[in-house]
Amino acid sequence: MNQTKPTLYTSLSPALLHLYDLSNSIVVIIDVLRATSTIATALYNGAKSVIPVDSVSRCIEIGKQIQGITAGERDGKIAEGLIYGNSPFEYPKEFVEGKTLVLTTTNGTRLLQMALDKGATEIITGSFPNLTAVCDHLTEMKQNVILGCAAWKDRVNMEDMLFAGAVISTIRSQFSINCDSSRLAETIYKKAQKDLFGFMKKNDASHYHRLMGFGLEKDIRYCLAADGANVLPVYDNGKLVVKQ
Amino acid sequence: MNQTKPTLYTSLSPALLHLYDLSNSIVVIIDVLRATSTIATALYNGAKSVIPVDSVSRCIEIGKQIQGITAGERDGKIAEGLIYGNSPFEYPKEFVEGKTLVLTTTNGTRLLQMALDKGATEIITGSFPNLTAVCDHLTEMKQNVILGCAAWKDRVNMEDMLFAGAVISTIRSQFSINCDSSRLAETIYKKAQKDLFGFMKKNDASHYHRLMGFGLEKDIRYCLAADGANVLPVYDNGKLVVKQ
Numbered sequence: 258m259n260q261t262k263p264t265l266y267t268s269l270s271p272a273l274l275h276l277y278d279l280s281n282s283i284v285v286i287i288d289v290l291r292a293t294s295t296i297a298t299a300l301y302n303g304a305k306s307v308i309p310v311d312s313v314s315r316c317i318e319i320g321k322q323i324q325g326i327t328a329g330e331r332d333g334k335i336a337e338g339l340i341y342g343n344s345p346f347e348y349p350k351e352f353v354e355g356k357t358l359v360l361t362t363t364n365g366t367r368l369l370q371m372a373l374d375k376g377a378t379e380i381i382t383g384s385f386p387n388l389t390a391v392c393d394h395l396t397e398m399k400q401n402v403i404l405g406c407a408a409w410k411d412r413v414n415m416e417d418m419l420f421a422g423a424v425i426s427t428i429r430s431q432f433s434i435n436c437d438s439s440r441l442a443e444t445i446y447k448k449a450q451k452d453l454f455g456f457m458k459k460n461d462a463s464h465y466h467r468l469m470g471f472g473l474e475k476d477i478r479y480c481l482a483a484d485g486a487n488v489l490p491v492y493d494n495g496k497l498v499v500k501q
Numbered sequence: 502m503n504q505t506k507p508t509l510y511t512s513l514s515p516a517l518l519h520l521y522d523l524s525n526s527i528v529v530i531i532d533v534l535r536a537t538s539t540i541a542t543a544l545y546n547g548a549k550s551v552i553p554v555d556s557v558s559r560c561i562e563i564g565k566q567i568q569g570i571t572a573g574e575r576d577g578k579i580a581e582g583l584i585y586g587n588s589p590f591e592y593p594k595e596f597v598e599g600k601t602l603v604l605t606t607t608n609g610t611r612l613l614q615m616a617l618d619k620g621a622t623e624i625i626t627g628s629f630p631n632l633t634a635v636c637d638h639l640t641e642m643k644q645n646v647i648l649g650c651a652a653w654k655d656r657v658n659m660e661d662m663l664f665a666g667a668v669i670s671t672i673r674s675q676f677s678i679n680c681d682s683s684r685l686a687e688t689i690y691k692k693a694q695k696d697l698f699g700f701m702k703k704n705d706a707s708h709y710h711r712l713m714g715f716g717l718e719k720d721i722r723y724c725l726a727a728d729g730a731n732v733l734p735v736y737d738n739g740k741l742v743v744k745q
Contacts, residue, residue, distance in 0.1 A: 269657060272516050276655055411520055413513060415681045437659045440704045445685060448692055460684040 265432035288365035288407035298345035301486035303354030329361025333471035422446025532609035532651035542589035545730035547598030573605025577715035666690025
């Protein structure tokens, strides 16, 4: 084993993040359905920045201050007081270019705040639509990595673990990986990779089930497809912006 | 979906156990390498009971009080002040029959205490050596089930998830399972089941690596084989005894 390789760990839930040393690490926030997919998409389509917030009231407050697009859902519908939802399809170039999106995302924002508090060197967001941008960046940086799954109210979910597995299967040779969660994620991804949508359907993943119930098959399919919005969102002083 | 079926959830780490409602549930404590495998083995070989304790000092104290066999390891060696180790092979019938084993197990005992505090209806221990006894009991009881992985210092591990998957793949039709952790565990198990030892080796599971380093291949192989000690340990007032 080459001891000079940086380490890579996967935290399957925010409730497990405290187990890992985040200092001197790049943390990848993963919230595949749909927050980090929508963040990548909005930035890919030219949004100036995306401000992640953890509540509807904070979204409204910041939206007013900066004249931003306020977005967020509760139970599959646009949350009261906000103007747009969580779907990546709501943010095409002709709408979002040059604007700031204020996005309510409970699980992802909380995880991002935890990573900030614990002194992560850099925080980026990952999703299948920007898979290659994430992998290229991690390979290039040669720093320790924590893949942080946002999960669902701390419960481990399938799609975030699949994305962690996709990253690991791409970059594993560059890292020292002594982490069963990472190995499990890679195994699951390899089993599923030929048809991620089919895998989620066959196993009746909880978010597959939930979003299909809202009629959002198109969203799920988009959020499980690689490189549809291949930019690298990086957190910088309260905002996610495209890494230049 | 048959709403009258009991529910089944898998908690992949003690740090996730609080997410599940343990009241009116049977909790299965899973610590495959090696605590729950050794517990099943000692009871199968006629031990009167196994008292799980969370520290060496407590082990010594109780061992004196009841004239029990004190057992526990630190870094692969018998812990100072104790007489035996954690290997199932240390507890054959001719040695352990009629005796009480006081076993130091950090991860498993802590999880067991959490399950007690949270009001589990019944606490049993599970491992591959008593896989069928666990599955038969859960099928018979028709109650809600939490599969509780002891993990390693709260980090998810491969072998406990594999055992959860083995249980689920056997009894899934009897339960309502709305839990991605359970579905992931079953998927991993199905991928690994033809050769669990080979799967752990190929994926360099952290405990595989650790125990092989102590020369314990025989222990690993035994702890991954089904039904070598097919009894049902149930927790009763501080002790694990065979369920009659």
